[in-house]
Amino acid sequence: MSSNVGIETQGLTKVYGSGHTEVVAMREATVRAEAGQCVALIGPSGSGKSTFLTAVGLINLPTSGRIYIAGQLVVDGPHARIDSRSFRRRSIGYVTQKANLIGFLRARENVELPMHLNGAAPKTARRRADELLDYLGVGARSHGYPPELSGGEQQRVAIARALANEPSVVLADEPTGALDGKRGRQVIELFRKVAHEHGAAVIVVTHDHRTLDVFDAIYEMEDGVIRLATGDHFPNMLRRSEA
Amino acid sequence: MNLASRDIRHNIARFALTTFGVGVLLMIVMGMAGIYRGLVYEATLLVDSVGADLWIVQRATRGPFAEISRVSSSLADRVAAVPGVEHARRFVYHTIQREREGEPLRMAVLGLDWPVDRGEWLPLIAGRPLSQNHYEMIADRSLGLRLGESRRLGKDDYRVVGLTGGMTDTGGNGFAFFTEQDARAVQFDQPGEAIRLQRATRRARTGREDVGQTEPGLIDRAGGLSANIPVLIPGQISAAIARTAPGAERQAVLATLNSWTDVTAFTREEQAELLLHGVVEKARRQLGLFRTLLTIVSALIMALILYTMTLDKLHDIALLKLIGAPNRTILGLILQQAVVMGTVGYGIAYALGQVLFPYFPRRVVLTNDDLTQLALIVLGISVAASFLGIWKALRVEPNAALMG
Numbered sequence: 001m002s003s004n005v006g007i008e009t010q011g012l013t014k015v016y017g018s019g020h021t022e023v024v025a026m027r028e029a030t031v032r033a034e035a036g037q038c039v040a041l042i043g044p045s046g047s048g049k050s051t052f053l054t055a056v057g058l059i060n061l062p063t064s065g066r067i068y069i070a071g072q073l074v075v076d077g078p079h080a081r082i083d084s085r086s087f088r089r090r091s092i093g094y095v096t097q098k099a100n101l102i103g104f105l106r107a108r109e110n111v112e113l114p115m116h117l118n119g120a121a122p123k124t125a126r127r128r129a130d131e132l133l134d135y136l137g138v139g140a141r142s143h144g145y146p147p148e149l150s151g152g153e154q155q156r157v158a159i160a161r162a163l164a165n166e167p168s169v170v171l172a173d174e175p176t177g178a179l180d181g182k183r184g185r186q187v188i189e190l191f192r193k194v195a196h197e198h199g200a201a202v203i204v205v206t207h208d209h210r211t212l213d214v215f216d217a218i219y220e221m222e223d224g225v226i227r228l229a230t231g232d233h234f235p236n237m238l239r240r241s242e243a
Numbered sequence: 244m245n246l247a248s249r250d251i252r253h254n255i256a257r258f259a260l261t262t263f264g265v266g267v268l269l270m271i272v273m274g275m276a277g278i279y280r281g282l283v284y285e286a287t288l289l290v291d292s293v294g295a296d297l298w299i300v301q302r303a304t305r306g307p308f309a310e311i312s313r314v315s316s317s318l319a320d321r322v323a324a325v326p327g328v329e330h331a332r333r334f335v336y337h338t339i340q341r342e343r344e345g346e347p348l349r350m351a352v353l354g355l356d357w358p359v360d361r362g363e364w365l366p367l368i369a370g371r372p373l374s375q376n377h378y379e380m381i382a383d384r385s386l387g388l389r390l391g392e393s394r395r396l397g398k399d400d401y402r403v404v405g406l407t408g409g410m411t412d413t414g415g416n417g418f419a420f421f422t423e424q425d426a427r428a429v430q431f432d433q434p435g436e437a438i439r440l441q442r443a444t445r446r447a448r449t450g451r452e453d454v455g456q457t458e459p460g461l462i463d464r465a466g467g468l469s470a471n472i473p474v475l476i477p478g479q480i481s482a483a484i485a486r487t488a489p490g491a492e493r494q495a496v497l498a499t500l501n502s503w504t505d506v507t508a509f510t511r512e513e514q515a516e517l518l519l520h521g522v523v524e525k526a527r528r529q530l531g532l533f534r535t536l537l538t539i540v541s542a543l544i545m546a547l548i549l550y551t552m553t554l555d556k557l558h559d560i561a562l563l564k565l566i567g568a569p570n571r572t573i574l575g576l577i578l579q580q581a582v583v584m585g586t587v588g589y590g591i592a593y594a595l596g597q598v599l600f601p602y603f604p605r606r607v608v609l610t611n612d613d614l615t616q617l618a619l620i621v622l623g624i625s626v627a628a629s630f631l632g633i634w635k636a637l638r639v640e641p642n643a644a645l646m647g
Contacts, residue, residue: 050645059565059641085641089567096645102559104253109244114566116244125244145253161566173645 005071006035006201007056007169012065014051014224025051026062029226031203031219035070035168038195038202040212042229043221049205050173052226056203057094057171058084070168089117093162093200095172099154101146107157108133108142114164125164132160136190152183159187163194170194172204181210188214246563246572247579250556261548262584266591268541269621273592274600275534276613281606282526286413286518289353290511294364295332295484296493297322298509299500307336307481308413308514309521314506316423319356319483325499327491332356334482335426338416341396343387350386350419351412354426354480362405362420370405376422381405383417397432401425413522415605423480442466538620546628549581553632560636561643570637577632585625589618 012029015022026048033039043049054060056067058080067075069091074082088094101110108129115125133139136156141149149157155175162170172191176184188204188211195202195216204215212218218229251258289308290298298307299314299322306312316333323331335354340347355362355373362372362381370390373379380401382388393400401421410418421429433441446466449455455462464472483506487493493510500508509517519527553560560573593614600607 054642054645059645085564085567085569087567088565089569092567094565100562100565100644102562104250104556104559105246109249113244113568117566117568117572122244 004035005032005068006037007031007033007203008068009052009056010066010068012052012055012062012067014048014055014060015063024224026055026226027224029065029221029224031056031226033201033203033217035201036195036199037216038192038204038214040215040218041203041205041221041226042207042209042212042218047221048224048226049221051224052221053171053173053203053205056169057092058088059094089114090165091168093159093165093167093170095155095158095162095170095175097174097177099146099151099158101154101157101161103146105145106142107138107144107146107149107153110146110157111160111164114161118165128164129160132163133157136160152187155187156190159190159194163198163200166198167200170200170202172202174205174207176206176208176211181208184208185211185214192216245579246576247583250576251580251583258580258584261552262587263591265541265545265548265584265588266595268537268544269588269592269617270595270599272534272537272541273596273609273614273617274603274607275530275537276617277596277600277607277609278603278605279527279530279534280608280610280613282413282523282530283519284608285411285415285606286523287515288410289412289418290515290518292364292366292410293334293484294486295334296487296511297328297485297497297500298334298511298514299483299485299506300481300509302505302507304507305517305521307334309517312481313479314482316427316480318480318506321503322483322485322500325485325496327487327493327496327499328485329488329491330359331483331485332360333423333480334484335423335430336481337426337430338412338414339396339429341394343394348386349414349416350382351414351416352426352429353418353420354423355420357422357424365405365407365420366409367405368408370403372405373420373422374404377425378402379404379421380425381407381420383407383410383419385409385411385417386419388419396429399425399428409606411606413518427480445472538624542624542628545581545584545624546631549577549584549629549632550635552580553577553635557635557639558644561639561641564639564641565644573636574633577629577636578626581625581629581632582622585621589621 009029009031012026013024014026015024017023029052041049041052051060055062058074061075061078061080064077066073074080074087102113105113111129111132112125115128130139130142133142136159138153138156141153146154170191176187191202191204192214194200219226220229299318300306300312301314304310304312319331319333322328333354333356336351338349338351340349342348357373357376365381368384373381378399378401380403382403384406388394388403390403390406393402407418412418443466446462449462449465487496497508497510500506563573596609
């Protein structure tokens with residue numbers, strides 16, 4: 001396993017139910033995202049993208065297959081090799097379609113929380129939260145409660161929270177779904193910046209093909225089968241890679 | 244970062260209102276315990292404060308509080324002559340109901356053995372003890388009588404010369420203290436017509452008997468004042484109370500008195516037991532039952548409130564799990580809120596009680612033991628009530644944060 005691998009999955013399969021009711025949501029999914037790489041996962045609704053993301057996020061373990069994060073085998077078959085929640089806290093940042101902030105915490109507290117959970121000193125957590133919010137352009141709104149922030153601001157705070165513990169992996173499930181095109185692109189560019197500047201492996205599930213030129217690699221998923229997309233399918237990406 | 248305090252801060256109005264409701268509920272639980280203690284206090288108040296070691300009552304009765312007791316007023320003199328008795332007094336006790344300004348006025352009438360006892364031992368808050376053997380009274384302030392006010396009881400007017408605080412009987416009726424003679428006059432007051440009829444009856448009965456026919460002077464005596472007829476029973480009192488001499492064997496004195504065939508003697512402790520286990524026992528059990536039920540209701544309501552509060556936070560809890568919060572963080576969030584609610588509710592209950600309990604119709608006595616016991620119960624309820632919420636919270640999957 002190469003040391004600069006952020007995420008690698010090998011033959012991930014997820015089966016729901018059994019016998020006549022058996023549904024294969026994901027079949028032999030093999031994906032690789034380097035540290036510092038921003039990868040898109042696209043595909044129609046119901047193709048298994050969220051199943052893949054929740055498996056990699058150690059939320060919904062696969063039926064079979066292996067997951068390596070930062071070179072460490074964390075899932076082998078249906079079993080986690082580590083304490084999933086603790087590992088998620090330390091090493092995985094998760095961003096969902098809706099900003100999903102904790103309603104009774106202010107923006108800055110939402111960002112501080114993962115650091116507190118990880119044992120950071122209050123002052124350190126506060127300083128880093130302020131830095132992240134400034135970095136993401138919402139430093140001025142750090143005292144606001146989530147309902148007081150716009151959709152874009154909330155999403156930025158959620159991204160700041162996902163980056164709080166400097167995770168080796170950032171997973172984003174349709175993070176631009178609730179945003180208009182311009183703001184959606186800004187967010188995707190932000191993820192790329194995070195990957196490149198922080199060295200995290202970022203996987204973004206998206207439906208928005210207009211932003212695919214931003215990604216370093218694109219995986220396509222259909223009927224539970226995942227494959228690496230080529231430039232033939234996505235000329236924007238090809239143009240960027242040629243440039 | 245304390246999540247419980249952050250959640251409370253964000254929903255302060257709702258939390259404050261809910262906690263106030265819990266506080267009112269706990270105040271009632273606290274009040275129940277206080278009313279029970281008040282019953283016990285009132286039941287034994289007079290027995291404790293009158294300063295008697297022995298109570299001598301009508302034979303085979305449990306008087307004078309648990310049931311009616313009638314003994315001769317000369318009993319006190321007989322008791323005083325018993326070796327080991329330092330002092331004996333007459334004791335008159337009964338309850339009357341009159342009207343005052345259109346409202347019923349119930350008072351526990353207690354006769355003081357004038358001139359030995361003028362009521363100096365009473366907890367006077369205004370005025371003075373009795374200074375003459377007739378037409379004066381000392382009233383408890385709970386009766387609502389004013390110092391200097393005159394009340395007509397029977398055929399005489401009695402002026403309030405002193406006010407006591409907190410002197411009530413087992414029924415919560417305020418005491419009114421008279422001289423023993425006045426207390427009996429109030430108790431045995433008869434209308435003039437009834438007295439005239441009694442005299443006519445005596446005169447007629449004497450006239451029919453041989454003795455009346457042979458001694459005509461007796462017919463006039465029979466129709467006169469009953470106090471002047473030696474064969475009639477002298478005035479009766481409720482009991483005699485006695486204090487034993489220092490160094491005297493109280494049990495020996497008690498045995499002597501109990502050997503008399505017309506009376507039964509009790510020690511102060513036995514009299515207190517009669518009151519506690521006779522007069523207030525059922526009320527005590529009833530209050531205990533209500534208190535238990537209210538405690539259970541409080542626990543159920545708190546559990547429901549905490550469960551509902553947890554339901555409102557299920558998405559946040561799922562999100563906490565998604566970002567890797569350990570179970571102890573989630574447990575702490577619910578448990579700390581429960582404990583804060585219980586603690587603040589208890590504080591509100593205590594503060595409200597201090598303001599409202601004095602206005603309760605019965606005395607409410609809060610003891611440190613009861614307050615400590617309730618505090619521990621509230622803590623237990625808070626923890627137990629949060630179990631339902633914790634159970635629900637622990638079942639939430641982080642997946643739930645990804646939905647909706």
